[in-house]
Amino acid sequence: MKNNLKIGLxxxxxxxxFSSIFLSSFAAEKEYKIYVVVHxxxxxxxxxxxxxxxxxxxxxxDDLEVIYTGPAVFKLEEFMAYVEAALASEPDALVCTLTxxxxxxxxxxxxxxxxxxxxxxxAPDLRDPEDRIPxxxxxxxxxxxxxxxxxxxxxxxxxxxRAIFANHHPGATHIEARGRGYIDTMKAxxxxxxxxxxxxxAVKGAEMVAAYLKAHPETxxxxxxxxxxxxxIIPRLEADGVKVGVDVKIAxxxxxxxxxxxxxxxxxxxxxxxxxxxxxYLGVVFAYxxxxxxxxxxxxxxxxxxxxxxxxxxxxxxDLVKEGYR
Amino acid sequence: MEKSTNNIGVETRGQFLxxxxxxxxxxxxxxxxxxxxxxxxxxxxxxFLTLRNITGILTIVSELGIMAIGxxxxxxxxxxxxxxSSVYALSGFLFVTLSNSFNSPVAFIITLAIAAxxxxxxxxxTLRAHIPSFIATLGMMLFLRGSLLAVTGGESVSYKxxxxxxxxxxxxxxxxxxxxxxWFVLLTLLFSLVLTNTRYGNWxxxxxGNKEVARAMGVNVNKVKVTNFMLSSLMASLSGCIVISRFxxxxxxxxxxxxxEAIASAVIGGxxxxxxxxxIIGVFFGAFLMGMMRTGLVMIGAPAYWYQTFVGAILIIAxxxxxxxxxxEM
Numbered sequence: 182m183k184n185n186l187k188i189g190l191x192x193x194x195x196x197x198x199f200s201s202i203f204l205s206s207f208a209a210e211k212e213y214k215i216y217v218v219v220h221x222x223x224x225x226x227x228x229x230x231x232x233x234x235x236x237x238x239x240x241x242x243d244d245l246e247v248i249y250t251g252p253a254v255f256k257l258e259e260f261m262a263y264v265e266a267a268l269a270s271e272p273d274a275l276v277c278t279l280t281x282x283x284x285x286x287x288x289x290x291x292x293x294x295x296x297x298x299x300x301x302x303x304a305p306d307l308r309d310p311e312d313r314i315p316x317x318x319x320x321x322x323x324x325x326x327x328x329x330x331x332x333x334x335x336x337x338x339x340x341x342x343r344a345i346f347a348n349h350h351p352g353a354t355h356i357e358a359r360g361r362g363y364i365d366t367m368k369a370x371x372x373x374x375x376x377x378x379x380x381x382x383a384v385k386g387a388e389m390v391a392a393y394l395k396a397h398p399e400t401x402x403x404x405x406x407x408x409x410x411x412x413x414i415i416p417r418l419e420a421d422g423v424k425v426g427v428d429v430k431i432a433x434x435x436x437x438x439x440x441x442x443x444x445x446x447x448x449x450x451x452x453x454x455x456x457x458x459x460x461x462y463l464g465v466v467f468a469y470x471x472x473x474x475x476x477x478x479x480x481x482x483x484x485x486x487x488x489x490x491x492x493x494x495x496x497x498x499x500d501l502v503k504e505g506y507r
Numbered sequence: 508m509e510k511s512t513n514n515i516g517v518e519t520r521g522q523f524l525x526x527x528x529x530x531x532x533x534x535x536x537x538x539x540x541x542x543x544x545x546x547x548x549x550x551x552x553x554x555f556l557t558l559r560n561i562t563g564i565l566t567i568v569s570e571l572g573i574m575a576i577g578x579x580x581x582x583x584x585x586x587x588x589x590x591x592s593s594v595y596a597l598s599g600f601l602f603v604t605l606s607n608s609f610n611s612p613v614a615f616i617i618t619l620a621i622a623a624x625x626x627x628x629x630x631x632x633t634l635r636a637h638i639p640s641f642i643a644t645l646g647m648m649l650f651l652r653g654s655l656l657a658v659t660g661g662e663s664v665s666y667k668x669x670x671x672x673x674x675x676x677x678x679x680x681x682x683x684x685x686x687x688x689x690w691f692v693l694l695t696l697l698f699s700l701v702l703t704n705t706r707y708g709n710w711x712x713x714x715x716g717n718k719e720v721a722r723a724m725g726v727n728v729n730k731v732k733v734t735n736f737m738l739s740s741l742m743a744s745l746s747g748c749i750v751i752s753r754f755x756x757x758x759x760x761x762x763x764x765x766x767x768e769a770i771a772s773a774v775i776g777g778x779x780x781x782x783x784x785x786x787i788i789g790v791f792f793g794a795f796l797m798g799m800m801r802t803g804l805v806m807i808g809a810p811a812y813w814y815q816t817f818v819g820a821i822l823i824i825a826x827x828x829x830x831x832x833x834x835x836e837m
Contacts, residue, residue: 216805248808253815256763258750259801262567266805269560270552283665284754287679351760357662378656381763 212244213274215468216267217461220280220304220353222254222381227408227435227457231303233505234461235276238469245469248272249461254381255350257281264288274298274468276461280353282306282314289314298471302464303457304355305482317471319481320463322455324355327487328362331404331432331453334489336370338450339430341402344374347390347414349407351378356406359434363404372402383409387417394423405433408452412439415448426450438502441495455486458506533777534789536828540775540821541792541799548803555806562683564795564802566753569691570746571768572794576698577742578766579773579790581735583702585715585782586640588736590629591743591769593651594622595762598747600655603666603757611672619744625651626740630733640736648766655759666755673752687749691791694742699787711735715782771818772797775825777832796821 217235219228232249239247250267252259261284267275268288275292279285279301293299293315303321306313328346335341344367346360360376367374377393379386387410394400405411411433415425423429426448433440433452443449463485467478490498501507532538548555574591581588598618605614629647633640670678677687702708713721714731721728751757776793778785800821801814 246808248805250805256760257754257758258567258570258761258765261754262798262801263805265563265566266560266802269557269563269802270554270806271559281663281754281756283756286755287753351656351659351662351758354663376662378759381760 213469213472214246214248214272215274215276215465216270216272217247217249217465218263218267218277219251220255220260220278221251225409226437230505230507231457231461234458235465238462238465242469247465255353257284268292273472276300276302276464276468278302278304279306279314280304282308282354286314298468300464300468300478302460304353307354307358318467318478318483320467320483320485321460322486323482323484324358325362327453327455328359329366330487332363332366334451335402335432340370341372343397343400344372344402344404345393345400346376347379347386347403347405347410348376349379349381349386349410359406379410383413386410387413390414391417391421394418394429401429403429403431405431408433408435408437408440411449415443436490436498436502436507441499441502444490444492445495451489451491453486454488454490456488459485533784533786533832534792535832536825537776537789537792537796540825541796544796544799544803548799548807551807555803559683560802564798565688566685568795568798569687570750571772571798572691572791573694574743574746574765575769575772575790575794576694576787577739578769579776579778579785579787580698580711581739582773582778582780583715583782583785584711584732584735586633586732586736587644588629588739589641589644589766590625590647590651591739592762592765593648594625594740594743595747595765596759597651597655598622598744599751599757599761600659600664600759602748602751603664606666606668611669615672615748618748619741622740622744623737626737627733629740630736634729634732652759659759663756663758666751672748676749676752695787695791702787712783768797771822775822777829
């Protein structure tokens with residue numbers, strides 16, 4: 182028994198160390214290494230599109246290695262740990278979401294001062310201009326405006342009695358800014374509007390929206406901040422007998438095959454498209470060109486949205502969604 | 508039985524050590540796993556074994572580890588605390604809000620006092636209502652998290668106060684080191700000493716091992732448990748204050764799922780879920796392993812999806828090895 186344990190542990194050690202050395206010899210060193218760190222979750226269909234953009238950009242250049250990472254589900258502390266790990270790897274450039282600029286300020290500012298090119302994507306630093314982290318540029322949505330635009334598009338179709346912004350990432354400043362844009366615009370038109378925290382869990386989130394509608398049955402407009410959440414909210418509300426698209430009209434962010442179906446069926450009025458493929462793609466291209474040639478990218482914001490997708494746009498988008506570009 | 512466990516741990520360190528003795532240490536499994544992974548990551552990534560990276564890992568590990576020490580101390584006494592992650596989030600929020608209104612030292616003291624009270628409530632609910640601590644603290648976890656979400660509406664609160672407590676807790680000291688690293692090491696040593704070299708430590712082992720025997724020995728089991736519940740909450744609160752001092756913002760979602768990471772750190776470090784057995788040094792390495800794995804995987808360029816897979820595998824392997832080591836001891 183004792184000998185078995187000793188031998189087992191020794192074999193374990195030897196296999197691990199030799200396999201490590203063996204495998205590491207295959208890891209061909211590329212000249213430029215760029216980390217792309219997003220707040221996640223990386224398993225979210227939305228982020229798969231961004232990842233494809235980043236990796237496609239990496240494939241453009243033979244001397245470029247792109248490492249894309251982030252937490253499995255949104256968790257700020259874990260995201261920060263990935264940012265720190267990426268910085269500790271001493272990459273040639275970093276592309277990241279500025280999800281919580283206050284929390285990221287200290288680390289990023291120090292590295293930028295040392296000359297690291299940093300490109301922000303998807304989530305901008307929304308603080309006063311003089312307080313912002315001095316990144317090269319920002320590629321992505323104008324968060325507040327996207328909320329304003331979603332409210333305006335809704336109001337152009339009907340005037341809700343009560344509206345909610347369903348926030349799936351409480352703590353993410355850009356998502357909160359979207360909510361503020363939506364709520365401010367609704368309130369300016371006299372509509373009761375508020376933010377509802379639907380948590381990181383899509384299933385729990387659907388339950389929370391269902392409960393909110395029971396407490397406030399006059400609610401007839403929802404702006405949902407995430408595709409996966411809309412995909413769970415609609416069947417959950419229908420299970421309660423709510424006629425989605427009639428009793429409650431939904432607007433939402435980004436697209437997926439299912440969302441396009443819902444738009445065609447009239448269950449989702451429209452979706453705001455922030456074209457996250459471009460965020461990943463241009464983020465990497467700008468970072469690489471800066472690291473290699475010292476090019477300065479276009480100033481922030483390099484806007485990738487909002488585009489509004491309605492039933493009219495679906496024929497052109499269906500295949501692109503399936504291929505992972507939209 | 509528990510006394511002998513403790514005695515074995517102390518005696519072995521006083522003698523000449525050979526492999527058969529070393530492998531009987533409760534920390535043996537986790538230290539071995541730690542060394543293996545450390546070697547692998549160092550081979551795969553040339554930047555892994557740098558001061559910058561090691562201090563970066565220590566920052567994450569300290570915050571998880573301080574919480575895990577409290578959780579493990581309570582687990583050794585035979586109880587669970589699932590509310591630590593909510594105490595962590597609540598403490599961060601209280602610390603920021605109170606600091607913005609008063610000053611950071613006062614806010615820190617009030618926050619710790621409230622956390623200790625939550626721990627006291629956990630203990631009293633568990634002991635007086637005879638509800639398993641798993642359920643009592645699960646209830647407290649949901650109650651606190653829900654209340655926090657209701658009060659904040661999911662909005663973040665920014666820290667806009669003095670730098671006294673942030674400097675004491677976590678601001679950079681130089682070369683990448685932070686005070687939180689020192690706090691973690693000091694608290695590990697302190698709790699380890701209390702557990703292995705004091706009468707209270709023996710009471711903790713006895714309480715977690717066999718309550719009736721402990722009572723017969725004159726140990727006030729309930730007092731030990733309530734004290735450990737309070738310590739668990741205090742440590743979670745300290746960890747929350749440290750994180751918020753580093754991030755400068757507090758949010759109700761902070762620390763979600765962290766209670767399981769803390770329990771995993773304790774179990775990987777050799778603490779038994781059944782109580783009566785464990786080591787704080789093991790928890791130190793358990794937390795280190797968890798923090799190191801995330802960073803290491805990113806640095807070797809492995810997809811982040813693998814992190815949970817590795818943690819799960821290591822948890823099962825560690826628990827199995829720990830059980831075998833315990834049998835070897837007996």
